[in-house]
Amino acid sequence: MNQNKLVQLQTILQEMVDTKFISGVSCMVLQDGKELCYYEAGLRDIANKLPMTRDTICRMYSMTKPITATAAMILIEEGKLDLLDPVSKFLPGFENQHILINGMPVPVTRPVTIQHLLNMTSGLVYPGEGNPAEVRTSILMEEIIEKLESKQPLTTLEIMNRLGQLPLAFNPGEKWQYGMSADVLGAVIEVVSGVRFGEFLSERIFKPLGMKDTGFYVPADKQNRLAKVYRTTANDLEEFFIPHLGIQNKMEFAPAFESGGAGLVSTIDDSARFTQMLLNKGSLDGVNVLAPKTVEFMTTAHITEAQQKYVNEWENLPGHTYANLLRILKDPEAAVFLGSKGEYGWDGWLGTYMMNDPVHNLTLLIMHQKTDSGTTTYTRRMRNVVFSALEY
Numbered sequence: 001m002n003q004n005k006l007v008q009l010q011t012i013l014q015e016m017v018d019t020k021f022i023s024g025v026s027c028m029v030l031q032d033g034k035e036l037c038y039y040e041a042g043l044r045d046i047a048n049k050l051p052m053t054r055d056t057i058c059r060m061y062s063m064t065k066p067i068t069a070t071a072a073m074i075l076i077e078e079g080k081l082d083l084l085d086p087v088s089k090f091l092p093g094f095e096n097q098h099i100l101i102n103g104m105p106v107p108v109t110r111p112v113t114i115q116h117l118l119n120m121t122s123g124l125v126y127p128g129e130g131n132p133a134e135v136r137t138s139i140l141m142e143e144i145i146e147k148l149e150s151k152q153p154l155t156t157l158e159i160m161n162r163l164g165q166l167p168l169a170f171n172p173g174e175k176w177q178y179g180m181s182a183d184v185l186g187a188v189i190e191v192v193s194g195v196r197f198g199e200f201l202s203e204r205i206f207k208p209l210g211m212k213d214t215g216f217y218v219p220a221d222k223q224n225r226l227a228k229v230y231r232t233t234a235n236d237l238e239e240f241f242i243p244h245l246g247i248q249n250k251m252e253f254a255p256a257f258e259s260g261g262a263g264l265v266s267t268i269d270d271s272a273r274f275t276q277m278l279l280n281k282g283s284l285d286g287v288n289v290l291a292p293k294t295v296e297f298m299t300t301a302h303i304t305e306a307q308q309k310y311v312n313e314w315e316n317l318p319g320h321t322y323a324n325l326l327r328i329l330k331d332p333e334a335a336v337f338l339g340s341k342g343e344y345g346w347d348g349w350l351g352t353y354m355m356n357d358p359v360h361n362l363t364l365l366i367m368h369q370k371t372d373s374g375t376t377t378y379t380r381r382m383r384n385v386v387f388s389a390l391e392y
Contacts, residue, residue: 001029001036005389009382010039016368016378017042020237022351023230024052025368028268029386032361033276038268044227044369046237057213057226058367059251060264060271061244061348062374065182065325067205067274068260069118071189071197073294073324074204080192083118086111087184090191093161094184099123100132100167109171112164114188116172117181118324119303123168125179126245133169137180140166144246144257153256156197159246160187176303176310182325186260197258208287209277211270216258218251218265226251226265229350231371240371244349262349268367271354275345275363279356298324299344299358316375337380338387347374355383360390 006029013025024042028035043049044056075081088094088111097112098105108123116122127141128134140162147153154162160183169177190197198216206214218226229249230237241249245262248255255263273284278299282290290298301323303311311322319334320327326344329335340362345355351373353366364386366379 001031002389002391003036005385006037008385009037010041012378012381012385013039013041020235021232021376021378022368022370022373023237024056024227025351025366026052026054026056026268027367027382028054028272028363028365030272030276030363030365033280035272044225046228046230047239050224052227052368053225054268055213055225056367057218057222057265057267058352058369059227059229059247059348059350060266060352061247061262061350063266063271063346063348063352063354064260064262064264066278066346066354067201067264068182068185068189069298069325070205070274070278070290071201071260072114072118072185073290073298075189075192077291077294081114081188083113083115085114087113087117087122087164087188090188091157091161091164091184093164095164097164098167099169099171103132105167108168110173112168112172112184114185117185117188119176119301119307120178120181120322120325121173121176121303121307122179122181122184123170123172123174123177124163124181124184125169125177131169133167136166137163141246145243148243148246148248148255148257155256156183156187156190156258159257160184173304174306176307176322178314180261182261183259185325186258189260190258197260198254201264205274205289206270208289209273209284211266211273214264214266214270214274216263216265217248217254220252223250223252225267227369229369229371237370244371268365271352271365271367272363275354275356275365279358279361279363299326299328299356300342302328302330337383339383340387347379349374351376353379360392362386362390
Protein backbone atom coordinates (compact mmCIF):
# COMPACT_ATOMS: atom_id res chain seq x y z
CA MET A 1 0.00 0.00 0.00
CA ASN A 2 1.36 3.42 -0.98
CA GLN A 3 1.39 5.38 2.30
CA ASN A 4 2.05 8.66 0.47
CA LYS A 5 -1.30 8.33 -1.31
CA LEU A 6 -3.14 7.56 1.92
CA VAL A 7 -2.07 10.96 3.27
CA GLN A 8 -4.60 12.43 0.84
CA LEU A 9 -7.32 11.14 3.17
CA GLN A 10 -6.38 13.78 5.73
CA THR A 11 -6.83 16.47 3.08
CA ILE A 12 -10.33 15.19 2.29
CA LEU A 13 -11.29 15.08 5.97
CA GLN A 14 -10.10 18.65 6.47
CA GLU A 15 -12.07 19.77 3.41
CA MET A 16 -15.22 18.22 4.90
CA VAL A 17 -14.72 20.31 8.04
CA ASP A 18 -13.60 23.51 6.30
CA THR A 19 -16.63 23.52 4.00
CA LYS A 20 -18.91 22.88 7.00
CA PHE A 21 -20.14 19.66 5.45
CA ILE A 22 -19.65 18.11 8.90
CA SER A 23 -18.33 19.21 12.29
CA GLY A 24 -15.84 16.41 12.81
CA VAL A 25 -14.79 13.18 11.13
CA SER A 26 -12.32 10.32 11.42
CA CYS A 27 -11.24 7.47 9.19
CA MET A 28 -9.08 4.37 9.45
CA VAL A 29 -7.52 1.98 6.94
CA LEU A 30 -6.36 -1.50 7.94
CA GLN A 31 -4.71 -4.23 5.90
CA ASP A 32 -3.61 -7.71 6.92
CA GLY A 33 -4.75 -6.94 10.45
CA LYS A 34 -2.51 -3.88 10.79
CA GLU A 35 -3.55 -0.25 11.00
CA LEU A 36 -2.11 1.58 8.01
CA CYS A 37 -3.45 4.99 8.93
CA TYR A 38 -5.83 6.86 11.17
CA TYR A 39 -6.84 10.47 10.46
CA GLU A 40 -9.21 12.89 12.13
CA ALA A 41 -10.39 16.47 11.65
CA GLY A 42 -12.78 18.90 13.29
CA LEU A 43 -14.88 18.73 16.41
CA ARG A 44 -17.25 16.19 17.92
CA ASP A 45 -18.86 19.03 19.91
CA ILE A 46 -18.78 22.52 18.40
CA ALA A 47 -20.20 24.40 21.39
CA ASN A 48 -17.65 22.94 23.81
CA LYS A 49 -14.82 22.82 21.25
CA LEU A 50 -14.14 19.12 21.86
CA PRO A 51 -12.08 17.48 19.09
CA MET A 52 -12.97 14.42 17.06
CA THR A 53 -10.77 11.62 18.43
CA ARG A 54 -10.44 7.91 17.91
CA ASP A 55 -12.30 7.22 21.16
CA THR A 56 -15.23 9.44 20.12
CA ILE A 57 -18.48 7.52 20.41
CA CYS A 58 -20.82 7.73 17.40
CA ARG A 59 -24.39 6.64 16.76
CA MET A 60 -24.09 3.87 14.19
CA TYR A 61 -27.65 3.87 12.86
CA SER A 62 -27.72 1.37 9.98
CA MET A 63 -24.17 0.19 10.61
CA THR A 64 -25.95 -1.66 13.42
CA LYS A 65 -27.36 -4.02 10.79
CA PRO A 66 -24.22 -6.10 10.03
CA ILE A 67 -23.86 -6.75 13.77
CA THR A 68 -27.49 -7.92 13.92
CA ALA A 69 -26.84 -10.21 10.94
CA THR A 70 -23.81 -11.64 12.77
CA ALA A 71 -25.97 -12.35 15.82
CA ALA A 72 -28.46 -14.19 13.62
CA MET A 73 -25.64 -16.21 12.05
CA ILE A 74 -24.52 -17.32 15.53
CA LEU A 75 -27.98 -18.80 16.16
CA ILE A 76 -28.05 -20.35 12.68
CA GLU A 77 -24.71 -22.02 13.40
CA GLU A 78 -26.09 -23.41 16.65
CA GLY A 79 -29.11 -24.91 14.92
CA LYS A 80 -31.51 -22.66 16.82
CA LEU A 81 -32.62 -20.68 13.78
CA ASP A 82 -33.46 -21.76 10.24
CA LEU A 83 -33.49 -19.37 7.31
CA LEU A 84 -36.90 -20.68 6.27
CA ASP A 85 -38.45 -20.35 9.72
CA PRO A 86 -41.54 -18.12 9.54
CA VAL A 87 -41.20 -15.07 11.76
CA SER A 88 -44.62 -15.92 13.22
CA LYS A 89 -42.96 -18.91 14.92
CA PHE A 90 -41.31 -16.39 17.27
CA LEU A 91 -43.51 -13.30 17.05
CA PRO A 92 -47.29 -13.97 17.10
CA GLY A 93 -47.95 -10.53 15.61
CA PHE A 94 -46.70 -11.90 12.29
CA GLU A 95 -49.52 -14.43 11.97
CA ASN A 96 -52.15 -13.83 9.27
CA GLN A 97 -50.31 -11.03 7.52
CA HIS A 98 -51.75 -9.12 4.60
CA ILE A 99 -51.10 -6.64 1.82
CA LEU A 100 -53.55 -4.01 0.59
CA ILE A 101 -55.03 -4.20 -2.90
CA ASN A 102 -57.35 -1.29 -3.79
CA GLY A 103 -57.44 -0.50 -0.11
CA MET A 104 -58.67 -3.96 0.87
CA PRO A 105 -56.65 -6.44 2.95
CA VAL A 106 -55.55 -9.55 1.06
CA PRO A 107 -53.69 -12.44 2.75
CA VAL A 108 -50.02 -12.74 1.80
CA THR A 109 -49.03 -15.53 -0.57
CA ARG A 110 -46.31 -16.74 1.80
CA PRO A 111 -45.19 -15.90 5.35
CA VAL A 112 -42.24 -13.65 6.15
CA THR A 113 -39.19 -15.81 6.92
CA ILE A 114 -35.82 -15.21 8.57
CA GLN A 115 -34.24 -15.15 5.12
CA HIS A 116 -36.64 -12.43 4.01
CA LEU A 117 -35.56 -10.34 7.02
CA LEU A 118 -31.85 -10.81 6.29
CA ASN A 119 -32.26 -9.95 2.61
CA MET A 120 -34.73 -7.03 3.02
CA THR A 121 -37.30 -8.86 0.90
CA SER A 122 -39.92 -9.10 3.67
CA GLY A 123 -42.29 -6.34 2.54
CA LEU A 124 -41.54 -4.46 5.77
CA VAL A 125 -40.68 -0.79 5.19
CA TYR A 126 -39.42 2.31 6.94
CA PRO A 127 -41.74 5.23 7.80
CA GLY A 128 -42.73 7.30 4.80
CA GLU A 129 -45.59 8.32 2.54
CA GLY A 130 -44.93 6.20 -0.55
CA ASN A 131 -47.53 3.53 0.17
CA PRO A 132 -50.00 2.50 2.91
CA ALA A 133 -47.40 0.31 4.61
CA GLU A 134 -45.04 3.27 4.98
CA VAL A 135 -47.84 5.51 6.28
CA ARG A 136 -48.93 2.95 8.89
CA THR A 137 -45.31 2.37 9.90
CA SER A 138 -44.95 6.14 10.35
CA ILE A 139 -47.87 6.18 12.77
CA LEU A 140 -46.32 3.39 14.82
CA MET A 141 -42.95 5.18 14.82
CA GLU A 142 -44.59 8.37 16.09
CA GLU A 143 -45.98 6.41 19.03
CA ILE A 144 -42.56 4.87 19.75
CA ILE A 145 -41.00 8.34 19.87
CA GLU A 146 -43.87 9.80 21.91
CA LYS A 147 -43.42 7.13 24.60
CA LEU A 148 -39.62 6.91 24.36
CA GLU A 149 -38.89 8.77 27.60
CA SER A 150 -42.17 7.96 29.37
CA LYS A 151 -42.69 5.54 32.25
CA GLN A 152 -44.11 2.99 29.80
CA PRO A 153 -41.93 3.02 26.66
CA LEU A 154 -42.69 0.44 24.00
CA THR A 155 -40.34 -2.55 24.13
CA THR A 156 -38.60 -4.30 21.25
CA LEU A 157 -41.05 -7.22 21.32
CA GLU A 158 -44.13 -5.00 21.67
CA ILE A 159 -43.11 -2.86 18.71
CA MET A 160 -42.23 -5.74 16.41
CA ASN A 161 -45.40 -7.69 17.18
CA ARG A 162 -47.41 -4.58 16.36
CA LEU A 163 -45.37 -4.00 13.20
CA GLY A 164 -46.27 -7.51 12.09
CA GLN A 165 -49.97 -6.62 12.18
CA LEU A 166 -49.54 -3.75 9.70
CA PRO A 167 -49.95 -4.28 5.96
CA LEU A 168 -46.83 -5.28 4.06
CA ALA A 169 -45.76 -3.24 1.03
CA PHE A 170 -45.65 -6.43 -1.07
CA ASN A 171 -45.77 -10.20 -0.75
CA PRO A 172 -42.66 -11.55 0.98
CA GLY A 173 -39.93 -12.46 -1.50
CA GLU A 174 -41.56 -10.58 -4.36
CA LYS A 175 -39.35 -7.47 -4.24
CA TRP A 176 -36.52 -5.81 -2.32
CA GLN A 177 -37.10 -2.73 -0.18
CA TYR A 178 -34.99 -1.28 2.60
CA GLY A 179 -36.94 -1.21 5.85
CA MET A 180 -37.37 -2.45 9.40
CA SER A 181 -36.46 -6.07 8.73
CA ALA A 182 -33.33 -5.90 10.90
CA ASP A 183 -35.36 -4.54 13.83
CA VAL A 184 -37.67 -7.55 13.58
CA LEU A 185 -34.64 -9.81 13.43
CA GLY A 186 -33.40 -8.31 16.70
CA ALA A 187 -36.70 -9.25 18.34
CA VAL A 188 -36.46 -12.79 16.94
CA ILE A 189 -32.95 -13.13 18.38
CA GLU A 190 -34.30 -12.00 21.75
CA VAL A 191 -36.99 -14.68 21.69
CA VAL A 192 -34.72 -17.49 20.48
CA SER A 193 -31.87 -16.69 22.86
CA GLY A 194 -34.08 -16.10 25.88
CA VAL A 195 -32.23 -12.91 26.83
CA ARG A 196 -32.61 -9.29 25.78
CA PHE A 197 -31.16 -8.54 22.36
CA GLY A 198 -28.57 -6.14 23.80
CA GLU A 199 -27.44 -8.72 26.33
CA PHE A 200 -27.00 -11.31 23.57
CA LEU A 201 -24.88 -8.89 21.53
CA SER A 202 -22.80 -8.00 24.58
CA GLU A 203 -22.13 -11.58 25.66
CA ARG A 204 -21.61 -13.14 22.24
CA ILE A 205 -19.95 -10.35 20.24
CA PHE A 206 -18.93 -7.20 22.12
CA LYS A 207 -17.25 -8.66 25.23
CA PRO A 208 -15.44 -11.47 23.38
CA LEU A 209 -14.07 -9.00 20.83
CA GLY A 210 -13.17 -6.32 23.39
CA MET A 211 -15.67 -3.80 21.97
CA LYS A 212 -15.85 -1.90 25.23
CA ASP A 213 -17.64 1.20 23.94
CA THR A 214 -20.37 -0.47 21.87
CA GLY A 215 -23.96 -0.79 23.03
CA PHE A 216 -27.47 0.65 22.95
CA TYR A 217 -26.69 3.65 25.18
CA VAL A 218 -23.75 5.64 26.56
CA PRO A 219 -23.18 5.49 30.35
CA ALA A 220 -22.74 8.75 32.25
CA ASP A 221 -18.97 8.34 32.62
CA LYS A 222 -18.60 8.14 28.81
CA GLN A 223 -21.11 10.83 27.79
CA ASN A 224 -18.37 13.43 27.22
CA ARG A 225 -17.05 11.25 24.39
CA LEU A 226 -20.38 11.04 22.57
CA ALA A 227 -20.34 13.17 19.40
CA LYS A 228 -23.10 15.70 18.89
CA VAL A 229 -25.40 15.29 15.88
CA TYR A 230 -25.59 18.13 13.36
CA ARG A 231 -27.62 19.01 10.31
CA THR A 232 -26.96 21.43 7.48
CA THR A 233 -28.71 24.80 7.47
CA ALA A 234 -28.56 27.48 4.76
CA ASN A 235 -24.89 28.21 5.39
CA ASP A 236 -23.87 26.48 8.61
CA LEU A 237 -24.36 23.48 10.88
CA GLU A 238 -26.84 23.31 13.75
CA GLU A 239 -27.22 20.69 16.44
CA PHE A 240 -29.94 18.08 15.82
CA PHE A 241 -31.95 16.62 18.73
CA ILE A 242 -34.85 14.62 17.22
CA PRO A 243 -34.96 10.88 18.14
CA HIS A 244 -34.87 9.58 14.57
CA LEU A 245 -36.34 6.07 14.00
CA GLY A 246 -37.17 5.78 17.69
CA ILE A 247 -33.53 6.12 18.77
CA GLN A 248 -32.87 8.55 21.63
CA ASN A 249 -30.55 11.37 20.62
CA LYS A 250 -28.57 11.77 23.84
CA MET A 251 -28.23 7.98 24.30
CA GLU A 252 -28.40 8.53 28.07
CA PHE A 253 -30.34 5.48 29.26
CA ALA A 254 -30.80 1.82 28.43
CA PRO A 255 -33.71 1.86 25.95
CA ALA A 256 -36.77 -0.39 26.06
CA PHE A 257 -36.53 -0.57 22.25
CA GLU A 258 -33.19 -2.08 21.23
CA SER A 259 -33.19 -1.43 17.51
CA GLY A 260 -31.45 -4.12 15.47
CA GLY A 261 -31.52 -1.81 12.48
CA ALA A 262 -30.26 1.44 13.95
CA GLY A 263 -29.76 1.50 17.72
CA LEU A 264 -26.06 0.94 18.49
CA VAL A 265 -23.27 3.36 19.34
CA SER A 266 -19.59 2.55 18.86
CA THR A 267 -16.10 3.94 18.28
CA ILE A 268 -13.84 3.55 15.26
CA ASP A 269 -11.56 1.19 17.23
CA ASP A 270 -14.47 -1.01 18.34
CA SER A 271 -15.75 -1.09 14.77
CA ALA A 272 -12.31 -2.18 13.60
CA ARG A 273 -12.47 -5.14 16.00
CA PHE A 274 -15.76 -6.24 14.45
CA THR A 275 -14.71 -5.76 10.82
CA GLN A 276 -11.40 -7.54 11.42
CA MET A 277 -13.23 -10.51 12.92
CA LEU A 278 -15.26 -10.82 9.71
CA LEU A 279 -12.16 -10.45 7.50
CA ASN A 280 -10.50 -13.19 9.56
CA LYS A 281 -13.41 -15.51 8.70
CA GLY A 282 -15.03 -15.23 12.13
CA SER A 283 -12.20 -15.06 14.66
CA LEU A 284 -9.92 -12.48 16.24
CA ASP A 285 -7.09 -12.85 18.75
CA GLY A 286 -8.07 -16.43 19.54
CA VAL A 287 -11.78 -15.63 19.96
CA ASN A 288 -14.18 -17.43 17.61
CA VAL A 289 -17.46 -15.62 16.93
CA LEU A 290 -18.44 -17.39 13.71
CA ALA A 291 -17.16 -20.31 11.67
CA PRO A 292 -15.39 -19.55 8.36
CA LYS A 293 -18.18 -21.23 6.37
CA THR A 294 -20.76 -19.03 8.06
CA VAL A 295 -18.86 -15.83 7.24
CA GLU A 296 -18.49 -17.05 3.66
CA PHE A 297 -22.25 -17.52 3.40
CA MET A 298 -23.02 -14.23 5.15
CA THR A 299 -20.82 -12.21 2.80
CA THR A 300 -21.48 -13.92 -0.54
CA ALA A 301 -25.13 -15.04 -0.57
CA HIS A 302 -27.22 -13.22 -3.17
CA ILE A 303 -30.83 -12.31 -3.84
CA THR A 304 -32.86 -13.34 -6.86
CA GLU A 305 -32.77 -11.61 -10.24
CA ALA A 306 -36.31 -10.32 -9.73
CA GLN A 307 -35.40 -8.81 -6.35
CA GLN A 308 -32.13 -7.41 -7.71
CA LYS A 309 -34.04 -5.03 -10.00
CA TYR A 310 -35.08 -3.03 -6.95
CA VAL A 311 -31.54 -2.93 -5.49
CA ASN A 312 -30.41 -1.50 -8.83
CA GLU A 313 -32.64 1.52 -8.25
CA TRP A 314 -30.56 2.60 -5.23
CA GLU A 315 -28.36 5.45 -6.47
CA ASN A 316 -25.25 4.47 -4.49
CA LEU A 317 -25.41 0.73 -5.23
CA PRO A 318 -24.81 0.11 -8.96
CA GLY A 319 -22.80 -3.07 -9.35
CA HIS A 320 -23.91 -4.34 -5.94
CA THR A 321 -26.22 -7.00 -4.67
CA TYR A 322 -27.65 -7.16 -1.14
CA ALA A 323 -27.78 -10.04 1.30
CA ASN A 324 -27.63 -10.68 5.03
CA LEU A 325 -27.94 -6.94 5.82
CA LEU A 326 -24.85 -6.13 3.71
CA ARG A 327 -24.13 -4.60 0.33
CA ILE A 328 -21.88 -6.91 -1.69
CA LEU A 329 -19.99 -5.72 -4.77
CA LYS A 330 -20.49 -8.24 -7.57
CA ASP A 331 -19.66 -6.09 -10.63
CA PRO A 332 -16.87 -3.55 -9.94
CA GLU A 333 -17.02 -2.25 -13.50
CA ALA A 334 -20.58 -1.04 -12.91
CA ALA A 335 -19.84 0.66 -9.57
CA VAL A 336 -19.48 4.42 -9.09
CA PHE A 337 -16.18 4.08 -7.19
CA LEU A 338 -13.06 1.92 -7.20
CA GLY A 339 -13.50 -1.45 -5.52
CA SER A 340 -13.01 -5.21 -5.53
CA LYS A 341 -15.39 -8.00 -6.42
CA GLY A 342 -16.74 -9.54 -3.25
CA GLU A 343 -16.15 -6.56 -0.96
CA TYR A 344 -18.95 -5.94 1.52
CA GLY A 345 -20.16 -3.55 4.20
CA TRP A 346 -22.80 -0.93 4.96
CA ASP A 347 -23.21 2.64 6.19
CA GLY A 348 -25.34 4.66 8.61
CA TRP A 349 -27.70 7.62 8.40
CA LEU A 350 -25.26 9.91 10.23
CA GLY A 351 -22.25 9.07 8.08
CA THR A 352 -20.66 6.01 9.64
CA TYR A 353 -19.29 3.67 6.96
CA MET A 354 -17.61 0.27 6.79
CA MET A 355 -16.03 -1.65 3.91
CA ASN A 356 -14.23 -4.99 4.00
CA ASP A 357 -12.31 -6.19 0.93
CA PRO A 358 -11.35 -9.89 1.29
CA VAL A 359 -9.33 -9.77 -1.94
CA HIS A 360 -6.79 -7.36 -0.44
CA ASN A 361 -7.56 -8.12 3.23
CA LEU A 362 -8.47 -4.44 3.53
CA THR A 363 -10.83 -2.38 5.71
CA LEU A 364 -12.00 1.23 5.46
CA LEU A 365 -13.92 2.84 8.32
CA ILE A 366 -15.36 6.37 8.44
CA MET A 367 -17.11 8.03 11.39
CA HIS A 368 -19.05 11.28 11.57
CA GLN A 369 -22.45 12.49 12.77
CA LYS A 370 -24.49 14.54 10.32
CA THR A 371 -28.06 13.80 9.26
CA ASP A 372 -28.80 12.18 5.89
CA SER A 373 -25.15 11.40 5.25
CA GLY A 374 -24.86 7.65 4.47
CA THR A 375 -22.53 7.26 1.49
CA THR A 376 -21.55 10.73 0.29
CA THR A 377 -19.29 12.16 -2.40
CA TYR A 378 -16.57 12.32 0.27
CA THR A 379 -17.06 8.63 1.04
CA ARG A 380 -16.56 7.77 -2.60
CA ARG A 381 -13.51 10.03 -2.86
CA MET A 382 -11.94 8.38 0.18
CA ARG A 383 -12.61 4.93 -1.26
CA ASN A 384 -10.93 5.96 -4.50
CA VAL A 385 -7.83 7.14 -2.62
CA VAL A 386 -7.62 3.87 -0.69
CA PHE A 387 -8.02 1.58 -3.69
CA SER A 388 -5.65 3.63 -5.85
CA ALA A 389 -3.01 3.26 -3.10
CA LEU A 390 -2.95 -0.53 -3.58
CA GLU A 391 0.31 -1.63 -5.19
CA TYR A 392 -0.72 -5.12 -6.21
